[in-house]
Each structure stands twice: as C-alpha cells, then as structure tokens.
Amino acid sequence: MAAMTITRTMLRDLPLLPKGGTKYRIFDDRLVGFIAEQRQTTITFYFRYADARGRRHEIKLGRLGDVTVDQARKRAEKLKAEVSLGGDPAADKAKLRAIPSVEQFVAERYLPHVRERLRAVVNVEAYLRKRIIPEIGRKALDEVTPQDVAELRSKLIAEGLANGTINRHLATIRAMFNLALRWELYQGRNPAASPGMLREQHRDKYLSSAETRALVKALDADKDPVAAAVLALLIVTGARRGEALNARWEHVDFERGLLTVPRSKSGRPRHIALSPMARAILQRQFAVRALAPNNPYVFPSRKLPGQPVEGVRGAWARAKKAAKLPEDLRIHDLRHSFASVLANSGTPLNEIGALLGHSQLSTSSRYSHHSPQRLIDTATVASRAWNLVPEPDAA
Template identity: 65%
Template sequence: MARTTITPSAMRDLPALAPGVAKARIFDSRLRGFIAEQRQSGTTFYLRYKDARGRNREIKLGRLGDLTVEQARKRAEQLKASVSMGADPLAERDKKRAVPLLAEFAAQRFLPHVQEHLRSAHNIDACLRLRILPFLGRKALDEINQDDVATLRRRLIDEGLSASSINRHLGTVRRMFNLAQKWQLFEGRNPAAAPGMVREVHRDKYLTADQTQALMRALDLERDKGAAAALALLTVTGARRSEIMLATWDNVDLDRGMLTVPRAKNGRPRYIPLSPFAVAILERQATRQLPDNPHVFPSWRRCGRAIESVRAAWGRAKKAGGLPADLRVHDLRHSFASALANAGTPLNEIGTVLGHSQLSTTTRYAHHSPQRLIATATAASNAWNLLPAPTAPSDQAAG
C-alpha cells in the first residue's frame, strides 16, 4: 500500500504496473481516505470512509481525465465533510439508483396492485400503454416533475380526448405516485398531486316514464329474449352493464331479492336490491337456463360463457320504442337514478343502490328532486320561526 500526496505530477509519473499485477492503490497522505487506483485501463479516484455503524464504505469519485486531480480532491473533501455531519454518500447513491423508471414501476408494482383491487384495471392498463408510458415511461419516478405532468395534460387535450378520458389518465398518474410514496420507492412531492383535472360536463339523458314503458313493450317483443331480459333488468336495477351480463345464478337470491356482485368496480362486493319487477324478470330468465352454464344470461355460441353483447337487441328496441337514436345502454343507469331522485329518495340511499363509493358521484342527481330540496332548505327557516310575511289584503277585499 503506497502512501503519498496525490498530485497531478504524481499521477503523471506513476510507474507502469508490473506484469501480472492488476492494480495498485495510492493513499493520499494529506486527506485520509482519498485514494487513487491505478489499472492498465487508467486511474480512478475513490473515497473511503466509515458509515454511522462503523462499517468501511468506499465510493467512486471518477476517472482521471473525466475530472482533474484537483476536482477529485475537492469532491473527496466535500463528501468527507458530509460524512462528518452524519451523511452516507454511498447509501444515498444506491438509494438514488434504486428509484425505478415509471415503466418499471408500472409493470412490477402498480399494475399488479390495481389488477388485484380494481375491476377497472383494464382501463388503467390502456391509459398507461397507449399514452402515459410512451411519454414518461423512461424517466425515473424522482425525475418526473409538475411540468412533465402539465405537458402530458396538454398532449391529451390536443389529441382531442374527452374530459372524462383526460381525467382518467391524469388520475392514473396521480394514483401511481401516491402509491410509490406510500411504498417508499422515492422521496419528494407527488408531481401529479394537482394535475389540473378538466371540468366534465355530464350528459343529462334520461328516459321519461312514457319512454320507459315504450322500451319495456319493445323488449317484450324482442326476438333475442336473453338480451331483452338483460336490458330490462338493467332498466329496473340501475346496475352497471357488466354486473348484469356477468351475473351467475350462485349470486342471485330471489327469496331475499338480492343480486350479489362479488367484485364491483371498486374491487369490493356490492349488493343490488331486486324489486318485485326485477325478480319477475329473473324468474322468467331462469326458464332459459342452459345446462353446465352458471350465467344468468348465458351465451348461445360459447359454451359456459356469458352473453357477449346486447348491442343488436338494444338498437332494435330503441327503434321499436321510438326512443332517441343516441340513447346509450348506460343511460338506463342514469334514468333509474333520476327516477329515484324524483320519487324523493335521499341521495345517500341512491348512492348505496347504485354502488357509488363517494356521495359526490350521486349529487349530480340532486336537481331531479327540487321540491324535496326546497322542503329541506325551508326546515331552517321554520326552526328560526322565520315565516313568510302575511299577504296584504286587496283593495276589493277591504271594501
């Protein structure tokens, strides 16, 4: 082990390595732990130090040529000072290197997590695969900043995506960083904590009572009885399409009037109450049950599978019932909620029936029950004895 002052001249005058010798180390006599390591390929500088647990640690400073002797010494002095203050440069470097790329995090941790907990995992996968990862995937988590998220948002808008689709992408990025922070994969702020969600204008398309009756008459005459029954059940339960089309008889309790969805959109079980009308639909559908097929609405083409689509039957029923051509199957869910609101059903109960995880999702139906809301607002005035002023008698009445 050679010890001398590491200087530019000393590095220039290093003797050639003896045959068979892989390396030689020179330890600086002025700065303890500062090392120059000579190899056939060149000279590299290191700093040796002890961490907080008293273990010897060694960090590479750089190669001679990439930095000068003076630069290497200055860097060694800076690191040595930080060590005296309790830092561990090697641990900090390893921690930095351990921060995964966004694409790595998505594949190894994030997608497996959402696939386990969310029914909508396929939508999240599409957001990542088509737009988020092509733009941000090659950056480490701690390299992505608010400007990157803002640029992604602008790209989504310029692409012409709907407000709901843009928000789904931005919400995915926000959720990714929230989980990465929770799992301590990087330090710092969530760059998508406030991603600039786009204001969504919900489409208000609801069936009137007359339109609903016309739809039911058209479904009674529909030739595809299975699809017609599924559409009728969607109408009178407000359930999501997948919750009805993928239902199995094991999850139907006609005696209790309940359909269980083992894994709803939020990943948890939910229970759909069945009205007598819904029970009657299911009782008729039970007569069409196929052997060795557990589904309430079985496929006639694929053995043991659920019905593939109700699109054709839906198009025929809309035409036969004289309904708007742009009416969607999902509008049946909105129509059901609207009918409950018009009947004076409290919003929290509507949310429970629809399986909303947040009351804010249900409040869009509040304006369908204005008289009930007016009565609620009047309750405060009554409590304060603030009654309307009596109407002044007319002149004719006074005469």
C-alpha cells in the first residue's frame, strides 16, 4: 500500500504485480479515502470512510475503463462531502438494496398478512397473479409510480373488465402499498393513493312480497330439502351464501337467537340475528340431525361424511323456475331484497348495516333510495317544526 496522488499517468505507468501478488492499493494523498486498487488485469476505485459510530465502510466507484480517474475522484469528493454533513452512503445503498420487489413483497409479506384477515383472499390472489404482478412485479416498491398505476388502469379498461372489478384491482394495489409504508419497507408515497376509481353501477334487483312468497313456497316443495333450507335461511336473514353453507351447530345459539360467523368477509366475527322464521328453519334442521349425527354442519352433505352440503345451485334453479322468477336473478339478490324491505319499512341504515355485517355505513346507504316516502316524511319534520306545513283543508 502506498500514498500518492492518483492520476491517469501514474496508473498507466504502474508496474505489473509481482508473481503471486493479488492486489496493490494506492491511497490518494490529496483526497482522504480515495483508493485505487490494482489487480492482475484491472484497476478499481473505492471510497473509504467511517460512519458516525466509527464503523469503516468502502463504496466501489467503478473500474478504470468504465469510469475515468477524474470521474472516480469527483464521485469520491461528493461522497466525502455527504459524510461530512452526517450522511452514511453505504447505509443508504444497503437500504435501497433491501427494498423488495413488488413480487417479493407480495409473496413474503402481503399475502400471508391478508390470508390471516380476509375471507375473500382468493379474489385478491387472482388480481395479483393475473394482472398486477405481470405488470409491476419486477419493480422495487419505491420504483412504482402513479404513472405505472395509471397504465395498469388503462389496460384493465381496455380488457373490458367491469368497473367494479377494475376498482377491486386498484384497491388491492392501494392497500398493498399502504401496508408497505406502514411497515417502513421504503420511504416515499403510495403510488396508488388516488388511482382513479371508476363509477360503479350497482345491480339493483329485488324481490317483491308476492315473488318472495312464491319462492318460499317453491323451496318448501323442492326435492332437496337441505339445499332448499339454506336458501330459505338466506331469504329471512340476508346472510351470505358461504356464511350459511359453513354454519356449524357450535355456532348456533337458540337461546339468544344468534348464528355466529367466526370469520366474516371482513375477517372479523359477526353475529346473524335469527328471526322466529330463521330459528324455525334451524330447528327443523336440528330435528333431522339424527340422519347425520357426526356431521358438525347445520346443512350437512348427504354424500360426504363430515362435510357441508356441496351447493345450492340446483335447488335455486328449480325454485326460480317454479316461482316464475327472472332467470338472471342471483342468489346474492336475496341479500339485497332483505336489506331493501328493511329500508322500505323504515329501519335505520346503521341497523341494516349491523344485520348484514357491513363494516361501513356507506355500504348500507345504497338501500336508502328504496324508501322514498320514509325519507320524504323525515324531511317534512323540519318544515313542520317551523310551522311551514300548510294545514289540510277543513272538510
């Protein structure tokens, strides 16, 4: 090791390394920390410094030929100034290298996190696998920009996906980066903070009283009483299909009139209130439990021991046809019908939300327009309080 001024001429005139020698280091006598390291076939530049804790670090500046002596010196000068101002270039570089790619973050951190909390994780996995990862997966978290998100959004639109499906993709990206920021995996902003959500048109299809009675009658006569009972429970509780299919006897409390869902769509437990009719449906199932005494499910499979009924699509199709209901009526529309009739009867939105297990009042507010007269009557309260409502004409 020697100390001298590192110049292009000096490096050009360096003698070859002695036989058996591996490297020879030259420390610049003008810029402390600037080093040229000679090996058998290359010369590489480094900058050495000590951090605030006295730990020594070296940063590789490049090989001669890839960079010039002057370029390496200028880079070393810049790093020395940064250190003098309290910086730690090596730590900053290590921190950048530690930032995972989107694909790595999703596999190692994000999906394990959401699998513990979301019931609908299958949808999230599909959004990531099919479209999000192929588009931005190779980029580090801090490299993804709002423009990247905008381009993905444009591709989803061009693909012809429904607005709601596009919004679910964008919401997944937003949630993913929010977690990465919360866990301090990188510094910056969420590139999907304002992803440009599209306007969604909710599909409004609700059963009338006559249609509901016809459907219940058709279910009572269906050849599959277990599947029919599932659908009947959905009609009178507004429960989700999966909540009914996966109901177990340990979750039924006849005394309190509750069916507990240990893990709802939001990932949290929820309690389904059982009306007298809902309780009667469950009691009928309990009465025939002797047919499957070892099956823990309220609606047991007739084919697979210890498993719930496989599905209800067959019973649904037969009942719709027998009740002369629209072919495009979905099982999930039973949940909307339940909420709609509550709204029309004047049930407050917060109570509807509690019954349906909505985590946000905005989700329940979509049913408010189904009770216009109730809203008109409520709006009239203010005018009546001000004595602005005209008195009816005397008979």
